[in-house]
Amino acid sequence: GENVEQHPSTLSVQEGDSAVIKCTYSDSASNYFPWYKQELGKGPQLIIDIRSNVGEKKDQRIAVTLNKTAKHFSLHITETQPEDSAVYFCAASFPGNQFYFGTGTSLTVIP
Amino acid sequence: GAGVSQSPRYKVAKRGQDVALRCDPISGHVSLFWYQQALGQGPEFLTYFQNEAQLDKSGLPSDRFFAERPEGSVSTLKIQRTQQEDSAVYLCASSLEGRVLNQPQHFGDGTRLSIL
Secondary structure, eight states: OOEEEESSSSSEEEEESEEEEEEEOOOTOOOOEEEEEETSSOOOEEEEEEEEOEEEEEEEEEEEEEEETTTTTEEEEESSGGGEEEEEEEEETTTEEEEEEEOOOOEEOOO | OOOOOEOOSSSEEETTTTTEEEEETTTTTTEEEEEEOOOTTTOEEEEETTTTTTETTOOOTTTTTEETTTTTTTTEEEESSSGGOOOOEEEEESSSOOOOOGHHHOEEOOOEEEEE
């Protein structure tokens, strides 16, 4: 069945370093891949997304890359700051109006 | 408001009681989704509305769960005869158009449901 795997589950980096989170998906028909940031007690907030006709997208310190052949996509955060600390979720669209989410990565940026 | 609004933020109920959770989507958004998020997990799809039509309810875990969106705006998720395993955060999301496969979803802050 449809599945999105996310790694790592936890990630600690020093402030200023980069953080990379990776996801794989199972359905080759998926064509939209958003990333969400969730802070404690809040709902997921969209931070960046990519569609299947694009291999890379960048927004300031955040970038996402997509490899459709390998069915994986990654989130890259550069120059990390303490306020980047949160749980990050990847997601992939599947036929049938559904998004499947990864299990989340808890990112801690150490000042 | 500008975002998705959910109420109540917290709900405590005794096992066997019925509960109703409300979602106000972003004004003008056609699509509305309900998700269930267990502690330490990602959101899991429950159901999807396009305007007032419930097009997909395949994620509802049992017939105790019922959702409606009668006027194509506000939606209510109802859980009857609650069980302890229903304890979770229930998230609502909306998106602008009906073609949802490549549209961003905007989430509310959820309702944390605790069943005693």
